[in-house]
Every structure is written in C-alpha cells, then in structure tokens.
Amino acid sequence: xxxxxxxxxxxxxxxxxxxxxxxxxxxxxxxxxxxxxxxxxxxxxxxxxxxxxxxxxxxxxxxxxxxxxxxxxxxxxxxxxxxxxxxxxxxxxxxxxxxxxxxxxxxxxxxxxxxxxxxxxxxxxxxxxxxxxxxxxxxxxxxxxxxxxxxxxxx
Numbered sequence: 001x002x003x004x005x006x007x008x009x010x011x012x013x014x015x016x017x018x019x020x021x022x023x024x025x026x027x028x029x030x031x032x033x034x035x036x037x038x039x040x041x042x043x044x045x046x047x048x049x050x051x052x053x054x055x056x057x058x059x060x061x062x063x064x065x066x067x068x069x070x071x072x073x074x075x076x077x078x079x080x081x082x083x084x085x086x087x088x089x090x091x092x093x094x095x096x097x098x099x100x101x102x103x104x105x106x107x108x109x110x111x112x113x114x115x116x117x118x119x120x121x122x123x124x125x126x127x128x129x130x131x132x133x134x135x136x137x138x139x140x141x142x143x144x145x146x147x148x149x150x151x152x153x154x155x
Contacts (some may be wrong), residue, residue, distance in 0.1 A: 007081045014085025015092075019142050022060075022093065027138040030056065035132045042130045049104070060090055093140055095121070118148035 030038040030053075041053035064086035071080025100108045100116060101123050111117075120144035129135050137143050 010078055010081040011085040011088065013081040014082045015089045016087055018089035019139060022089075023139045025060075027055075027135070031132045031135055031138075039132065042127060057094075058089075059095075062088075064090060097140060115147055119143055 008082070037052045040051045048054050056121075064083045065085060067079045067083025069083075071077050071083055087088075096102045096119060100111065100121050103109060119141070122137040123140075125147075126135060126137040
C-alpha cells in the first residue's frame with residue numbers, strides 16, 4: 001500500500017513540477033533562444049494545420065518517453081512514475097492549449113466553467129503580444145488569480 005501511495009505522489013509531483021518547467025521554458029526558451037520556432041504561434045505565418053511551434057511537443061515528450069522506457073526497464077522504478085506524470089501533464093496541456101483554447105479540433109468549445117474561462121482569458125492576454133518581448137501569463141494550468149476572478153464578475 002505504501003508503494004502505491006509513493007508512486008501516486010511521484011506522479012503528482014512530476015505533473016505539478018511540469019507546470020514550472022512549462023512556464024520557465026515558455027518564458028525563457030520559447031520567447032528567447034528558440035523564438036524562431038515559437039513565433040508562428042503568435043503571428044500566423046502559414047495557413048497549414050501544423051506550426052513550427054509544434055516541435056515543442058517533441059522536445060517536451062522526449063524526457064517523458066525516456067523516463068517511461070528506463071523506468072520499465074528497471075522494474076517500474078521511480079523513473080517510470082516520473083515519466084507518467086510528465087506524460088499526463090502533456091496530455092492535459094494538449095487538451096487545454098490546442099483543443100480548448102486554440103480550437104485546433106472542434107471539440108470542447110462550449111465549456112462554461114470559470115476555471116477554464118480564466119485560463120482562456122489569460123492565454124488571450126499572452127497572445128495580445130505578438131513579439132517575443134513584453135509577454136505575460138506564461139503558465140498554462142496555473143495563471144494569476146485575477147483571470148479567474150474576472151470570469152466570476154462577468155456572469
């Protein structure tokens with residue numbers, strides 16, 4: 001029983017740590033060193049389905065895949081559970097960012113929940129800046145409280 005609880009805690013810790021990793025990477029890597037890959041996400045430069053920004057999916061997936069693989073190879077040790085937390089975060093990020101916010105797939109359009117509306121609003125504020133400077137709201141699942149409070153007031 002203790003092992004199951006420990007594994008669940010490892011998955012949760014990895015999941016929540018990924019929000020910090022995503023924030024840091026978005027602010028300092030995507031809006032810094034690798035802006036060339038991210039800028040088409042702010043300024044639509046092509047009419048195709050894929051963006052250069054989609055390469056970040058691979059960049060973020062590789063550590064999760066490696067942790068899952070090496071964790072399985074070693075008897076489902078802690079690396080597997082870290083990889084699972086990273087992978088679950090990646091799924092949530094995809095569903096919130098690509099499906100819900102940017103509507104790349106026409107589902108989840110009519111969610112009427114103050115949390116999801118707050119996240120959408122924060123992301124829209126992030127995208128009001130089309131350059132790499134002066135950005136705001138670099139997180140995805142945890143954004144400043146006032147974006148949620150604004151949604152309660154609008155009802």
